[in-house]
Every structure is written in structure tokens, then in C-alpha cells.
Amino acid sequence: MHKPPPQPAVPAIELHDLTLGYDRHPAVHHVSLRIAPGSLLALVGPNGAGKSTLIKALAGELRPISGAMSGLAGQRIAWLPQHSELDRSFPVTVRDMVALGLWHRVGAFGRFTAEHRRLCDEALAAVGLTGFEQRSLDALSGGQLQRALFARLILQDAPAVLLDEPFAAVDNRTTSDLLALLHRWHRQGKTVIVVLHDLAQVRAHFPLTLLLARELVACGPTAEVLTDAHWGRAQRMHEAFDDEAPLCAATPDTHTHPHTHAAEAFT
Numbered sequence: 088m089h090k091p092p093p094q095p096a097v098p099a100i101e102l103h104d105l106t107l108g109y110d111r112h113p114a115v116h117h118v119s120l121r122i123a124p125g126s127l128l129a130l131v132g133p134n135g136a137g138k139s140t141l142i143k144a145l146a147g148e149l150r151p152i153s154g155a156m157s158g159l160a161g162q163r164i165a166w167l168p169q170h171s172e173l174d175r176s177f178p179v180t181v182r183d184m185v186a187l188g189l190w191h192r193v194g195a196f197g198r199f200t201a202e203h204r205r206l207c208d209e210a211l212a213a214v215g216l217t218g219f220e221q222r223s224l225d226a227l228s229g230g231q232l233q234r235a236l237f238a239r240l241i242l243q244d245a246p247a248v249l250l251d252e253p254f255a256a257v258d259n260r261t262t263s264d265l266l267a268l269l270h271r272w273h274r275q276g277k278t279v280i281v282v283l284h285d286l287a288q289v290r291a292h293f294p295l296t297l298l299l300a301r302e303l304v305a306c307g308p309t310a311e312v313l314t315d316a317h318w319g320r321a322q323r324m325h326e327a328f329d330d331e332a333p334l335c336a337a338t339p340d341t342h343t344h345p346h347t348h349a350a351e352a353f354t
């Protein structure tokens with residue numbers, strides 16, 4: 088039987104008729120759902136389905152056009168955007184970059200102590216980067232950089248972890264090491280949400296899945312969400328979406344959409 092996580096990570100994340108977009112052009116429409124505390128959830132969908140848009144909004148990087156979102160405001164979030172926007176040419180060592188994960192403990196004027204240094208080295212060891220502490224970032228391979236970014240996430244020790252395609256361009260060995268970290272965070276009761284394309288990986292590692300195609304297609308236990316019928320519907324909904332559509336005039340009170348349904352995710 089599934090053992091519940093020791094403590095709720097963050098409150099349940101609730102989206103109420105959430106519409107997101109850019110320059111008032113909607114990219115994700117009228118999503119309503121609830122994600123239970125401590126969920127390990129994969130966010131999947133066709134290219135351009137709005138996955139990055141949704142996870143950016145969850146991370147607080149994008150303000151909703153309409154609707155409401157609750158559960159993450161005011162919480163510490165460990166957030167890793169797609170193809171990390173880190174400037175690798177910046178002259179900084181691996182340890183210095185990873186140490187930024189301790190910001191919540193050290194603060195702007197705090198002193199970096201021997202204990203902080205030990206925590207950095209421990210995090211680097213956990214991702215297999217012992218010995219790389221003094222390397223500059225531009226001397227890391229793509230996989231090593233991703234490991235270093237995960238070391239920073241470890242130090243952030245946030246109750247919610249949001250990752251956008253963290254295994255793109257990363258080899259199998261690195262992926263499986265980093266997946267083990269996701270499972271560790273899940274066991275610790277954190278809420279972990281990850282944008283992914285590899286459905287075999289999702290089936291093998293993620294108890295819950297959210298399938299998006301500009302609107303919510305389905306959200307719940309992975310085996311129930313990743314069906315041919317749902318994928319077919321996702322493709323049709325995505326193809327039918329008009330990128331040039333003006334902002335939807337419907338209000339949260341009056342709007343009903345045939346394809347949008349509230350879903351509840353359980354750990």
C-alpha cells in the first residue's frame with residue numbers, strides 16, 4: 088500500500104478557470120484542477136500545448152490573464168526553466184553557482200560559513216560532481232551542468248519543485264541519477280511537477296500525469312491519463328486551437344467549455 092508522505096509539502100495547488108497567455112493572446116485556456124500536496128506529477132502534451140506556459144505561471148513567472156491560482160503564493164519554490172537560461176560564460180565556479188541554492192539560509196548580507204561549504208560539497212557529491220567544485224561553468228558538459236543545477240535545487244530544499252524538461256539533451260545515466268533525486272524529493276513529501284516528453288519515462292516514474300493541449304485534457308493517475316483516446320483528443324484540440332484568437336471574452340462565472348473539466352490529482 089502507498090505510504091503517505093510524512094507531512095504535506097505545500098498546500099494543494101488549485102487552478103480555477105485559469106487562462107494564461109502572452110500580450111493578452113491566450114496560450115492556455117480555462118484550466119481548473121487540484122494537485123494534492125506531495126504529488127509527483129508529469130506535465131505532458133504535444134509541442135506548443137502550453138506546458139512551459141503553465142509551469143511558468145505556477146512558478147510565479149507569468150501572471151494569469153484571468154482565473155485564479157492558489158497554493159504556491161508565498162511558498163518557496165525550486166524552479167528550473169527549460170534549457171536553463173543560465174549565462175555559462177559568466178566567470179563563476181560550480182561551487183559558487185550551486186551555493187546560490189543556499190540563498191534562503193545565507194541571505195544578502197549573511198556570511199558563507201564552513202557549514203554552508205560542507206552543504207554545497209554534500210549536494211555536489213549527491214549528483215556525482217565531487218571534484219568539480221572549482222571548475223568554471225563553461226567547462227562543464229551539458230549533463231554535468233544539469234547535475235550542478237540539480238545540486239542547487241537540493242540546497243534550495245523548497246517544498247515545491249518545478250522543472251521544465253530537465254532531461255532534454257541529457258544521457259541515460261545522468262537522467263536515471265536525476266530521476267532518483269526526484270523520487271527522493273517525493274518521499275520527503277515535496278510537491279514535484281515536471282514537464283516531460285518521454286512517455287515511457289512518465290509511465291515508469293510518475294504516479295500522476297496532467298495532459299495539456301492548450302486546455303486540460305485529463306489529470307490523474309498516469310495509467311488513466313495516458314490512453315490513446317486522451318492522446319487523440321489532445322492532438323485534435325491542439326490542432327483546432329487558433330493562435331491568433333483574440334482574448335476570450337467569457338468570464339469565469341459564465342464560461343463553460345466542452346473539453347475543460349476539473350480534475351483532482353492524488354498522491
Ligand SMILES: Nc1ncnc2c1ncn2[C@@H]1O[C@H](COP(=O)(O)OP(=O)(O)OP(=O)(O)O)[C@@H](O)[C@H]1O
Binds near residue numbers: 134137138139
Ligand atoms: N514568450 C512568449 N511570447 C509569445 N508567445 C509565446 C511565448 N512563449 C510561448 N508562446 C506561445 O505559447 C504557446 C504555448 O507555448 P509553450 O512553450 O507553453 O508550449 P510547450 O507545450 O511548452 O511546447 P514545447 O513542447 O514545444 O516546449 C505557443 O503557441 C507559443 O508560441
